[in-house]
Amino acid sequence: MSRWKRVLIILGSVAAVFLAAVGSLFVVLWSGAEVSTVGKVEFRNELKVPPLAKSVVEKDGTRVFDLRMQAGTTEFEKGTKTPTWGFNGSYFGPTLRAARGEKVRVRVSNALGEASSVHWHGMHVPARMDGGPHQEVAPGKTWTPNWKVDQPAATLWYHPHPHGKTEQHVQRGLAGMFLIDDARATALKLPKRYGVDDVPVAVQDVSFDGAKFDHGKVFLQNTGFLGERTMVNGTLDPYKVVGDELVRLRLLNASTARIYDFGFGDDRDFALIGTDGGLLEKPEAMKRVQLSPGERAEVVVRMRAGERAVLRSFPQSNYGDGFEQRFAGGDDSFDVLELRAAASLRKSPGLPGALGKLEVPQEKDSVRGRFFGLRMSGINGKKMDMGRVDETVTRGTAETWTVRNEDGVPHNFHVHDVQFRVLAVDGKPPTGALRGAKDTVFVPGGSTVKLAMRFDGPADPDTPYMYHCHLLYHEDLGMMGQFVVVEKGQQAGRPAAGDHAGH
Incomplete structure (x- = not known):
């Protein structure tokens, strides 16, 4: 009995040491997972x-x-x-x-x-x-x-x-x-001089291993590439000198997996004037605009002569559970771009009170609904198959698509060819940038979005469009499906495996 007691004591000690080591490692990984460049970028x-x-x-x-x-x-x-x-x-x-x-x-x-x-x-x-x-x-x-x-x-x-x-x-x-x-x-009296007061801002996260791009941190998360720095239009640590009171930034999240929550370091207001599909009906004052990969937003910021304003991505709290929040980038923050106002600025007219009318359908226009369950294993339980048509829609009709994140990993949803109206997020009316015309929408873990869209064709039963998660690692793993647009009563064809020849 004493021998077995000794064996059990030894095994228990080994297990305790192992668990302590694993726990310590997890604490180190947890504390080291957060990335921040706030206050560290020289903007040179x-x-x-x-x-x-x-x-x-x-x-x-x-x-x-x-x-x-x-x-x-x-x-x-x-x-x-x-x-x-x-x-x-x-x-x-x-x-x-x-x-x-x-x-x-x-x-x-x-x-x-x-x-x-x-x-x-x-x-x-x-x-x-x-x-x-x-x-x-x-x-x-x-x-x-x-x-x-x-x-x-x-x-x-x-x-x-x-x-x-x-x-x-x-x-x-x-x-x-x-x-x-x-x-x-x-x-409209909007800033519109390209590169002057109307500036493209394509944001990407990067990591460098010597002279080569690294693949970023991937341990303990399955989001895809997450870099430790950001660059804009291919420029590291960028600044932009501006000479106008109002500056329009065309924000594009061109990253492959990282989600940003854009605002300014001094927490100033800006005017959101446009989303993926174009201008809003009227400007909306905001302090933050969240963009997942592929999403765009047009914002106008007011500058004062001689000042500097830092475009920043702030930590976010809507990724899902705490594990995803920490290891999928929700706790990260970045100083992205510094705007440097000239000593004297050209006067800018005030923003118009009305901008346009959304050309996306209402829910009442829909003739049918569809459901899409998002998981790493695929959409509605199926991985992408280039020879399979997953959905068939009738040209000229509107539909309501309900999209749910079923596995807790951050996802988003992009539909080719159409712009859609976000009808609801977890049963509530959309707010902020989700009130504009969209082609891509963030779907956090456990969340459900309802989207209304119209398919105006042209009909082509043999050539599909895609719908997929635009976190590109997920897309590449098979989180993608295909739909074709057909005339009323027409059946879907069978798409070719792919045309690689060029023409």
Whole structure:
């Protein structure tokens, strides 16, 4: 008996030491998981403003752009060259700009060593022009989508969408903005001089391992890439000198997994004037705007002569449970961009009281509802299959989609081709930026959102659009489904496995 007692005492001691070690390790990991650059950024680099893409207008009025996906090196820090990808350059891409009613054609060439694609995020386009995984472009080939711009003025963007590799391709630098103008927005007295008082602000989080991009912290979380620094338009530690009283920032969360809650370091108010799908009906005074990957917001901030204002991302409390909050980035904070007002500022007219009218349906317009359960294992229990049509919708009809986060991991939900109205969040009316037209919405752990959207076609039973989580690691794991738009009474076809040839 004494021998067994000794064995049990030894085993108990070993177990106690093991549990103590594990507990200590967890405490260390917990305390070290929070990331903050607040007060630590020197803002020593002038913000790069992506150039407006050159275009030519053909005799029939079609505006033609050229985009070239290519590899290169970029000096984010002086003297250190980092291998990167970009459009028409080594990192990121030019800003495309077109007006409502224009016909657009983009010649997309692939100079990379592998297939990729270009998706027009937020754009209403025919399915064959959407740039999803079915429209991959093989190395050395060119894809030339064309469409007529038919949506309100908005801040959109473009990025790759290859099946299973989207996070990697975006992280390497393939992204850019696409701005839509229309007569109503142009007539409004809003800041509109590109790069002067109307500034693109594409925010990405990064980590560096020497001259190479690292994959960020991944231990104890399954969100995807989470970097320890941020950059704007490919600029580390950026500042922007401004010469106007009112400055419009077109915020884009171009990160692959990180969620930001933007505001200013001195907690000043700003005016939210636009969301994913365009202008709000009227400006709304706010102190914070939360953007998950893929979401956009247009804000206007008032500056005083000679002052500095720091755009900051604040900690957030709506990720789900405490574990996800800590290890998926909810407790993190970043100093993102410093605005430096000139010694004297040009006068800016006050913001208009009315901006426009949302072109998204109400719930009463819906002819049917659908449910989408989000889990790491897939949507509605199914992983993405490029040969399977998951949903079939009728052209010209509106529907209500209910989306629920069922596994507690932070997710969001993006629907190609459409803009939607957020009807409810956990049964309550939407507030803030969720009151505008949206194509991407954050769905925290345990939350449910209801969305109303209309499918205006054109019908194409054989070519699908995507819906998916826009945390790109999740998308690449299979959190994506496909829908086709058909005429009334028409059946869905069978999509091809993918067109990699280019045309």
